[in-house]
Amino acid sequence: MNLRHLLSLTLLLVWGTSFAQTGKIEGKVTGSADEPLAWLEVGIEGTYYGAYTDDNGQYFIEGIEPGTYTVKVADMVSGTTTSQENVVVTAGQTTTVDLKLVETVETDQVDFAIEWEPDPVTEEAALEEKMNNDNVVEEQSSEEMKSKGASKASDAVKSISGVSIVNGKYAYIRGLSDRYSKTLLNGSEVPGMDPNRNAVALDIFPSSYISNITVVKTYTPDLPADYSGGLIDIHTQEYPDSLTIKLSLGATYNSQSSFNNNFRTFNTNPGQGGGESSVGNGMDWTVLGFNNSSQNLPTEAVNKVQDGTYPGFGFGSTQEEMVSLSKSFNKVMVPTTGLSGMDHKLNFTIGNKIALTPDSVAEQKVYGYFFGVNYRRSFSHFEDGERNIYTLNGNIDDKSELNLAQYNNLSTSKDNVLLGAYWNNVLQLNTRNRIGLNLIHNQTGSTTASYAEGQKDTELDWQMRTTLIDYTQRSLSSAQLYGKHEHYIGQDSANIGKKLEIDWIQSATLASQYQPDTRVWRDAFQETDSTRYYEVRPSAFGTPTRFSREMNEWNADSKINFSLPFTFGPDSAQKTLTMKAGLSNTMKSREYSELRFDYSIASGSYNGNDIEGSISDENMNPTSSSENPNVFIQNNTAPGNTYSATQRVTAGYLMGSYNLTPRLDFVGGARVENTDIFVESADPTKDKGDLAQTDVMPSANFIYSIWKDKAVRSKLDTNDFDYRNMKLRMSYNMTLARPTFRELAPFAADDFFLKATIVGNPNLEITKIHNLDLRWELYPRAGEIISVSAFYKHFFNPIEVRYAAKAQNREFTWENSDEAQLYGVEFEYRKKLDFITPALKNFKIGTNITLSQSLIELSPEELEKIQSIDPYREDTRSMFGQSPYLINAIAEYKNDSLGLNMNFTYNIFGERLAIVNIDGTPNIYEQPYGDLNFNLMKKFGERISVSFRAKNILNPTIKSVYKFQGDAAAYEKFEDTEYIFSSNKRGRRFSLSFGYTF
């Protein structure tokens, strides 16, 4: 007899003796948005009775001795608990206890695993784009609302196996890029803020009003079908049970950016402190995340570009007009240095539940609200960053090393402001009907200043200098009106009847990204006796330039869902079929526009040591003869890059969940989505992008309970029981991925930041993904889990970046590859350490590990070009951003009686493909680095909480490299030499914050 049989036998004995004289508690556990919460432990305080909720949030506990109890539910991930007291259990009766986990918990901004953006569309990124993509420290320090448990948001996203955050914003799930993940806000669609991605930037959601974030890695027909790796749903706070007012303040010291005299910044309006961003000489709007007017392009010049009257070359009045417009541009073009401060933040929330009718009324009406404002400002800085380009400049057999084609030493500073306001209102008409209105505005302003010097191997007579100053403003405004209703059909005395549940949401969202005037200065210098002689050399190094872009995306989403159970068969073997059906309609509308202006500077008049002097009004003079002024600003806007686009997705689904046997549940159905996408350039001669398609996506999920709510006496001589559940889940689902607007837009346009020509492809088809999942999971007891999952994904028509082998300049488009595959396993383990000794009962360790592999085929054209110098190159590669491994680990000490919680978290990923080169040069991989953090939270009484955090303790070098097996000896040993493409450090961060509850 093996152990399992022994335990089963034990269980039977326990059950047999207790059932007759006992009662039963059943109910449903829901979250703040009334979503069912699965796999939470429900227990009866002071006893060993307990159970786990199922996928519908339902639980039941049988065999309870009659009495009065407190029923408690705990979310072991967050440490959140809620309970209901005075629950009376009567022998032979069932007591219903529905629990709601609405309690506010301390949440943290999604923690950023990865800094450098492995942008799939960059072949060999030039300096300017790297500066921009190098979002060095988007890291937001923790938000204190209540010092209880680990931060929910970061746990929910970052510590879930297979999830990593790229570029501080975008979720990669199971190694699949943001193309295959999706983010919802309270179940409703939100627009993205990146012109080239479908994904939602997660960094714009302040944590203080996030209740929790769920990540769904499989699929059911009631969810939007356009994801494969995972679906992230951000749930916001609903309202507290009683008046709650909280205030928290915090500050963070960053070893690289705080109190640094070399912090790079710029002030577009030095006289009045406007545009000041970090040095601190006065209040201005950027401090609150809004641009100020001196950061904008001059209105008249912009209007003249837009109505086509910005002057070209000309003489007389034409030249005078151009000179006059040139003078109207703000003169600040390059960064200065100054002293930076510390990161700081402030958070205020207030919420209450107000009874509108007296307690005595059976159907009490309740109004609840939650209001919050959140502000944080953070700085980041690095020096001695490297940005290099290497090439394999001949047949691989003849080469022992890569050729350094370009190097740059880079220093970048960033100043990020996040301002958020949130107001949720709920009107509960009775226990069955509630309506809510949720209003959100989030605003971020990010100031970036970079300085680089380097050299190109094609211009060895010169060194080059490149600077960038940029202000990027993003905002998201959302209004969501939602309702939940229950209606009982066919109610009779023996049965409560069929409960029809209806929920609906209508949301309207506007997301904007605005870069008012990104200014890049490019020149070259020769140095003799430490004296520099500068020239602007447009042909070799590009021209000084200013760029602006704005994107507004409106989104209207309507969803309604119906759920109705049907029961069959005799009471002894009753089966329930719960049918669910719904409709949704999502409209997206985007307006994208950009502007570009280039400086024209006659070399003779240029003084690179005094750039502002060189471009002063005195040097912008119309000439009387047929000659150019020394300095003027040309319009280089490509009207074709400005476009508008719409997308409508109308969907309907029908699904059912059915207990085929007491142990085997089936959940499945189908969803139909009708897509219509249209993209149109502002230049009417450009072709239009159009995609209309209807897809039917089947879904089948089986859940087999190997053990169900087993109460197991772990030590036969005590009353200490463990509750064990073991399940096996299998699923097959079909999902899809749509092309982005820009990918579908058939026109060619130069991308300013990527320094490449982008050509959309109107023939793109929607990607279909077949997903197979298998998961075995064991919940030994509260707070513990062991699970093993395997997944296989087969992509048909996956959309991949294709580089034009025939192009002289960087140029890429998107194509549907025939197919691609991704497979992997996930392992998760969380355990309390009291199995070693009871003294360790407050310690817990956990880890999750994802191993995966992907294969995608190169296009024949790309392969031919690569193999012309590297004939050994395989015809497949991994997908962008896919790591062979991802590891998260946590070690935690938690003592509720002391109000103390401490933990170390650690995160690392395997190297992942960042940039593909098609000239035969090895591809660029982002390298693993360890991210170690320490968190300490302590409560002093009921009102005061203090937390201390140490982040990025290891301060590793973050780098992306080319790997090349150079000489024969190294080749035989399979030793790669690393050539740095980019590298920099983020700095260690130490933060302290105080929270007070009024």
Add this chain to the structure above:
Amino acid sequence: MKNLIKMSLYAGFMASVAFGTVSCSEDDSTTTNPGSKGTIYTETVSYLGEDSTKKLVQVEVKDLGEGTGTVTWTKDKVYILSGRVFVNEGQTLTIEPGTIIKGQGGQGDNASALIVARGAKIMAEGTKAEPIIFTSVNDNTVRYADDVNTLQSELLSQDLRGLWGGLIVLGKAQLNSAPGETAIEGIPTSESRGLYGGTDDADNSGSLKYISIRHGGTNIGADNEINGLTLGGVGSGTTIENIEVVANADDGVEFFGGTAQIKHLVVAYCGDDAIDYDEGYRGNGQFWLAVLDSDGDHGGEHDGGTTPEDGSPYAHPIISNVTYIGNGSSRTMILRDNAGGEYHNSVFYNFGKGIDVEDLDSGEDSKARYDAGDLKFENNLFFEVEGGTNLISVVDKDKAVQSELDLGSNAVASAMPFTSAESPMASGDAASGAVMPSGSFFTSVDYKGAFGSDNWAADWTYMSQKGLLK
């Protein structure tokens, strides 16, 4: 039709801009639009001059995909290029002597250029008396329709660069880059008319004679400036003689592979290199003059291959009788990435830096070509190059390879080898001693440099008209 009306108005607007305060009356526009992808020819007639008696006919050409068609452009009209105008495969564009073609302003996507696609022909045969002029719409040079034999010339400053795009000729001759076919700079590969390269080294793209290309080189896309004359995969069957490129923002002439041959070429006041070659150029050249001002970079920038750098066939043009006049600080010439080539009987004057022959550890350099006999300098004269008084010093002092170059047949001139910098007629050491490279292309002369005693660039060039070349 809305667009067409707009374009007609635009043409009229341009005309009024071009003529400033001069009164004009009775503008009359007619538009021909053969279809949705067709090329729109918008003809605008203006009457100019004090008494509005001078009739100017301007034809704006906007190509939506079907190219110019097989047509003749005549000198009684001024042709305005609106954006990229192609001569499509199978079409022949004939341009009469004396015709003026002007490019509109605009960068990137809007850059104007005349592009002769692979498989198309251009027959642009100007004469010394009536050269064909490519310039900007800001250039008031015109011929009136009722006085076609008089050129109304107003020369703009030589500092005015980048006012429009340039002239691009594409052919079927071989390149050494993978995959053997390339899209010309600034044109996305989705525009198949921008592709060049093939296997026919004797390909014939037509004939270019007595052509002056002025003030071009605007940014054509992805931060690439367009060359004055771009020759992509152009074959040796193409006739190219007596060409002038002046005040171009980028290179004067750039060869991308192919076997094009040019006899009599003037490149002056360009913003980058005077002569550039890449992707395995293997043609011939004779009687070239390059003049660099302070914005110029190299006299010659010569690359072998790009992707891969060891692509074959290697670049190996044979060039004789060129005169490169530098600005005192720039570099005479750079050869790299397996660029070979031969310079014979040439004169290099007034460069701050000498000849840089790339020598890398990796070996994908022009030193390798030199060692293999594919890179030669024979019978050339240097004067005031890197201040050098001997042959070693005129090859870049910093480069290790310099001492290995066999400069035996070359010499440092003892005195100015021509009349003056503005009149580079051979004198002194340049007056004799030339040894012609083999090949029927080369005209046998005794002098070194681009000019003997006869100024073949006189009268028809901007340089000559402006008094910059005497």
